[in-house]
Amino acid sequence: MENKFLKLENVSKIYIDGANNQRKVLDQISISFDSGQIIAILGKSGSGKSTLLNLISGIDSVSSGSIQFNGHSISSSSERYLTEIRRNNIGFIFQFFNLLPSLTVWENVILPLELKNLVSKDDLLRAEHLLTEVGMFDRRNDFPDKLSGGEQQRVAIARAIVHLPDLILADEPTGNLDDKNGKMVMRLLSKLVKENQKNMILVTHSREAAKFADQVFSIIDGKIIECKKPE
């Protein structure tokens, strides 16, 4: 039986600017990903790697082609359904962390659980465990604006994993961190993904970050090609 959790078929994305000029960012991409893997997508700024992530999460819509996630079509689903998918099956990690400023570290982490309205004892224990793992348990009552960039990203990682989503989408998770913090975050992220047997698609321009992936792809001129894992 095929073990592909995500399939993209002939996916294209065209942007039209104010002057009605078309710009093809992604061109007929067809690819599928195996379960339980960390996949890195490399590319230069503006190559379309973040766009690919947005299409996979249903935040953006394809111009043509189809995307299947766990057997469900992302490209032809309603906004409501996509919201449910994002809420239950996807965990996000952003370059600028995007923690909610009005919530404490702890509240930010358990937010995805609370959105599901199912906060069991086990869930809370897992949240505590995750916060301990990322080294932020002692700071659980602090607000995001008291944290450094690396600390915020560690909280964001715990938030992305806490509700055990099938897929974690990380958009330049180290893009706003220094080398040392970047490495630490990636090490943590890959460990947690592996431990929890999750899938992760990582979009980055950092070859250092890509080293943690099982499979590495690159987007060049709108096409995706598999490339060698950086040493």
Added chain:
Amino acid sequence: MKSVPLLLKFSVRHLIRQGWQTILLIIGILLGVAVVIAIDYANESSKKAISLSSQSITGKATHQILASGSGIPEAFFAEMMRTSVFKEASPIIEGFVNVIEFDQQAILILGIDPLLDFPFRQYYGSGDNQLSQLVAIISEPNSGIIAKDLAEEYNLSLGDEINYVFEGKPGKIKIVGLIASEEPIVKESLKGLIIADISTAQTAFNKIGYLDRIELIIDDPNQEKVIKNKLLPGLVIRATSEQNTQLNNMVAAFQLNLTALSLLALVVGGFLIYNTMTFSVIQRRELIGLYRSLGFYRSEIFFMIIFEALVIGIIGTFLGVLVGIFLGSETVNLILQTINDLYYVTTVKSVSIPVASVIKGTLLGIFATVFVSIPPALEATQVTPRTAKIRSGYEEKVKRNLLYLAILAIILFIVSYYLLFSPYFQNLWWAFGATLLVVIGFSIFAALGLFFILPGLSRKLKKYFGLIPGMAARELYRSLSRTAVAVSSLMVAVSVTIGMAMMINSFRYTVSVWLQETLAGDIYISVPNQFSNRSSAFIDEEIVKNVFGYPDIDKIDTLLTINGISSFGDLQINVITNDEIAYERIFTKTVSPIEEIWENLESGQILIAEPLANRFDLGVNQMLALETPAGKINFKIVGIFSDYTSSQGYIMMTRSVFEKFWDNQAVTAISINLAPDKDVNIAVRELKSRLSQKGQELLIRSNQSLREDVLVVFDRTFAITNALRFIATLVSFIGILSATLIILLDRKREFGMLKAIGFRQKELNQLVLTETGLMGFFAGIFAIPTGIVISLILVYVINLRSFGWTIQFYLDFWTIIQGVIIAMLAAFTASIYPLRKLNKLKPIMVMRDE
């Protein structure tokens, strides 16, 4: 400062880019300025109308001789002329009539001696034609001259007859002359006038053998002394300017109150501008930091913000002036209606736009906008390239500053207390200034309240209502620099409306209780006249007799209202027969037990109304000297009673005492108490039919309908105040709309991210509505104590000082609930547009920005 043009360009671009925010700011200024100009315009116009009306009456006279209580004997005038004591004098008989052909408009019939009066009035002109027309009124009885414009307006020509009603009795005047003037002011004042021969007026007003006043032109100060010595008892000579001052003083407090209330709208508008300018600085902290890092000086940043304020101030004020002029022209009739109802009959209806009002409003609008923008502009100068990005640092600073602000608020309260209660600050403007300080103090406390309440509330909301309400409260706390300003501004606006409403309701409540206490009769009869709060028109003797002959009467009393002259100035005298009066009045002070008051009154003492006591600073046991035909008589004050019929007040004396000094048996009102078990409505109907053929129109009203009529006048008087209240609410709505727009749209990224991680639209709406709802709720809650304090100041200080009325404070819960509802409704409504925008927001829009 070479970079100034560049910064100005940034400012203008910013204003254009902000679109709705700028428009709302302009509307806020526009409304504030419009209200101030409208009220000032209406006040100035009504002042001018009074002055024109009195000018048309007094003409070029330098002095007047007036009588206390009854008229001046005509023989006295003849004697003075014969003995040349009077050099230039004109005898006058006058009265307001309602002319049927002029749509029942009140017109003054000025009865004159044409030959003597000719030098007195500007509008006669100098042509022979005018004089010959004047002479025509002597030769033809019941004839008069009217303004040419008026005749043209109503298609009347020479020889036509006009029908009028005077004190309920019909009369006719034939037009024998038309008078015209090119002078706009004279033209306007002529429109309210019919000039008739003195004998025609004497016959029409039933004053044969008497004069109302004598006008004099006196150049020599000694002549005044000579005349004074020759005056009969009960007559006084007074400078015309003094008379006009009395007239203006009469309406001054009323107008001052309106001006102050209109300024409150500007204050609310000021808060709105402060609110928006502060937001605009907070919103641009990063940008300002960038400017600073590019090398702009602090002073240039300050100048940039002030320039923005100046631009919107000028645009808003310009538009406000236009709207204000329009509103003013509409409001002037409302104000004149109140003045006509309560103070003085003005026949002038329209006057030109007072330029001073426009200049005042313009300066005030621009100055207020720039002034309230100084604190945010100073705040902008504190932004450094390093601190610009640390939002939390700024919020911490704001929270730290709250302590200093609390101290400031306490100082403001102490200063305002001193301004309100110190004998050194009795002027009304101090009281209004103190109100403003109190409002600012409370607005600071509102911010402090949020600081202390929100963290705990957030925990409780989360515990009992879930994540989103908790998040909403936490967000309000996190961005206290914005929410506190928005909540305080809305609170100020709502508290002003609560304060004004509570004052009006307290007043209305007091008046209705007072009416219940004082109107003890079942039926009241009087003659309709121009004023709604007093009737000085005499009821025909025959009618009085007829009423006394009506069966089923348990008790009947008469009232005579006349104008008297005291050593302090003019006053109204009410002559009563009601021996139960002491039981039907609420006394603020008396010197004897209630049961002995009538006895004291019969022995020659008097009662005075509270406004009169306050106006002349009179107390019980003091003597009040009145001019009477028997000379100057001192009356001892036995008690002071609450009264709300006028801000001038009056005195009460018994008829037996009055008749000792005055020769006047007339009656101006009758009060009837029916025998038990008699139906009031049937009695009113019977009296109406019984008296309908007696040749005098009468107002025969049951106790209830009289009370209703009084309250109708009351409501009409406060129509403008209510309109101002509405405008303050409108300004507050614009304030919260603009605040909500900024607060919510500025968090687009956060909302987009929430959507990206799976927040449903419903949840986002819940978050936004809880935030705005909480803002509205807190604004409403904090507005309650502020509104109550404002109304307490209005009731116990401002009203008392303005009108001399002691009003019972009435804590009206409905007004309070209404205030909270208004605040919440404003906040909810204000979130509709941002919510619509947020609903359309696609997470991809913010993701792309990343």
